[in-house]
Amino acid sequence: MRPLPVGEHGLLIELDSAEKAAALHAELLRRDAGGTLRWAGGGSRTASGGEIVPAARTVFLDGLADPRGLRAELASWDIPPHAAGDRPTVEIPVRYDGPDLDAVAALWDTTTDDVVRLHSGTEFHVAFCGFAPGFGYLTGLPEPLHVPRRATPRTRVPVGSVALAGPYTGVYPRSSPGGWQLIGTTGTVLWDPCREPAALLTPGTRVRFVPLETAR
Amino acid sequence: MNDRALSVVRAGALTTVQDLGRPGHAHLGVPRAGALDEPAHRLANRLVGNPESAATLETTLTGCAVRVRTATTVAVTGAPCPVTVDGRPAPWGAPVRVPAGAVLDAGPATHGVRCHLAFAGGIDAAEVLGSRATDLLSGLGPEPLTDGAVLPLGAPYAPSAGADAVPHPGPVAELLLPFLPGPRDDWFTDAGLRTLATGRFRVSPASNRIGLRTAGPALERARHGELPSEGMPLGALQVPPDGLPVLFLHDHPTTGGYPVVGVVPERHLARAAQAAPGTPVRFLRMR
Numbered sequence: 001m002r003p004l005p006v007g008e009h010g011l012l013i014e015l016d017s018a019e020k021a022a023a024l025h026a027e028l029l030r031r032d033a034g035g036t037l038r039w040a041g042g043g044s045r046t047a048s049g050g051e052i053v054p055a056a057r058t059v060f061l062d063g064l065a066d067p068r069g070l071r072a073e074l075a076s077w078d079i080p081p082h083a084a085g086d087r088p089t090v091e092i093p094v095r096y097d098g099p100d101l102d103a104v105a106a107l108w109d110t111t112t113d114d115v116v117r118l119h120s121g122t123e124f125h126v127a128f129c130g131f132a133p134g135f136g137y138l139t140g141l142p143e144p145l146h147v148p149r150r151a152t153p154r155t156r157v158p159v160g161s162v163a164l165a166g167p168y169t170g171v172y173p174r175s176s177p178g179g180w181q182l183i184g185t186t187g188t189v190l191w192d193p194c195r196e197p198a199a200l201l202t203p204g205t206r207v208r209f210v211p212l213e214t215a216r
Numbered sequence: 217m218n219d220r221a222l223s224v225v226r227a228g229a230l231t232t233v234q235d236l237g238r239p240g241h242a243h244l245g246v247p248r249a250g251a252l253d254e255p256a257h258r259l260a261n262r263l264v265g266n267p268e269s270a271a272t273l274e275t276t277l278t279g280c281a282v283r284v285r286t287a288t289t290v291a292v293t294g295a296p297c298p299v300t301v302d303g304r305p306a307p308w309g310a311p312v313r314v315p316a317g318a319v320l321d322a323g324p325a326t327h328g329v330r331c332h333l334a335f336a337g338g339i340d341a342a343e344v345l346g347s348r349a350t351d352l353l354s355g356l357g358p359e360p361l362t363d364g365a366v367l368p369l370g371a372p373y374a375p376s377a378g379a380d381a382v383p384h385p386g387p388v389a390e391l392l393l394p395f396l397p398g399p400r401d402d403w404f405t406d407a408g409l410r411t412l413a414t415g416r417f418r419v420s421p422a423s424n425r426i427g428l429r430t431a432g433p434a435l436e437r438a439r440h441g442e443l444p445s446e447g448m449p450l451g452a453l454q455v456p457p458d459g460l461p462v463l464f465l466h467d468h469p470t471t472g473g474y475p476v477v478g479v480v481p482e483r484h485l486a487r488a489a490q491a492a493p494g495t496p497v498r499f500l501r502m503r
Contacts, residue, residue: 004399007479049239053447060447130471
């Protein structure tokens with residue numbers, strides 16, 4: 001664990017693996033809920049606008065009252081390994097009809113039926129969010145199934161597209177440009193500002209994709 | 217239809233609704249957004265008797281003009297500009313009573329970039345995650361203003377205090393940006409870090425609410441490639457592969473894969489928001 005200073009109120013904590021980052025993130029949320037993280041604005045994280053932002057190998061905290069103090073304290077923390085079982089599973093129905101399904105089958109050296117079987121048989125977990133509100137970076141695919149981004153990004157990826165890039169699977173919460181490989185579509189609403197919480201996929205959530213009949 | 221409203225006569229180059237933003241949602245990929253010149257936003261609200269959290273209009277270089285449906289107290293702060301009510305000169309940086317049906321025009325900035333227009337009662341746009349701010353990166357909040365658009369106003373709060381003495385800010389002759397190094401200063405060579413501390417940069421015309429881009433000498437990297445995505449703070453000096461630092465402003469992405477060489481504390485960002493393209497920039501290492 002390597003804590004790096006970020007400005008006057010921030011700390012970026014770097015870890016050796018995605019699993020350790022997830023475990024630290026869970027521990028930070030526990031400690032924040034218990035009121036032992038102190039925020040610069042005083043009071044709760046929400047009231048003071050503090051941030052706890054997990055990412056690929058890091059957790060970034062901003063708006064801390066005493067980042068140096070936390071940095072010194074971190075080494076003595078006993079952080080239990082991340083137990084995915086204590087989070088609910090979100091099921092996302094998918095029609096596996098994406099324009100890059102054949103290309104992904106070729107990259108995986110298998111059939112499109114097997115892409116559906118392998119993808120829907122994987123338990124994913126939201127490692128972090130970014131790119132757009134409600135866009136979760138989902139990990140779970142083993143390394144041989146990691147695929148590159150498309151050489152030429154699309155100027156418009158339709159809302160609800162289920163896509164792959166590198167170690168991640170994601171679902172486009174709205175129509176936007178994008179370079180990921182599109183393998184399917186879902187009607188599930190990923191982002192609804194009128195809903196609480198607005199984002200269906202928050203860091204730590206477990207996700208399963210459930211195949212719908214396709215007309216292929 | 218609600219009588220308390222304004223209609224947009226001249227939207228200007230880019231006018232958005234802003235307040236204090238929606239901090240605390242970066243983990244969902246939601247940028248903070250909110251007024252770039254936050255002291256000017258807070259001041260404009262105080263001048264018209266609003267709480268500092270009320271929504272104002274933030275203009276860009278060319279100002280904007282709006283017609284109010286009912287008599288409304290208005291104040292213009294931030295970048296100095298000529299203010300008129302139905303063509304007659306009115307004070308900048310002071311509460312102005314605009315009669316029903318009259319047009320308030322905040323003209324082009326004489327220097328600086330962004331004006332804030334506060335209206336008694338505030339802009340009553342719908343809240344998203346507790347804020348009415350327009351977020352240009354992710355498209356949350358109200359659309360940027362267009363000619364003919366109508367925005368509702370809230371009920372006025374207390375009578376205008378009008379107590380602030382508002383000095384005209386001088387032009388930003390040089391933008392001095394103090395920064396704390398890290399978290400990824402080790403991705404740059406000593407020469408690269410010297411370039412940051414001593415190089416002559418300018419504000420690039422490609423700057424926007426997402427980031428203040430710079431033109432100048434490129435920072436030499438010690439390590440190449442991209443980082444795995446990591447959380448990005450407000451005020452980050454992020455260095456893309458072209459080696460030119462980008463100062464992250466309020467609509468910045470919440471995660472990114474380019475190294476952050478240093479972070480400019482938030483209190484210095486309001487001046488950055490008023491630095492016009494071409495303004496010389498100097499980075500000053502704080503420790």
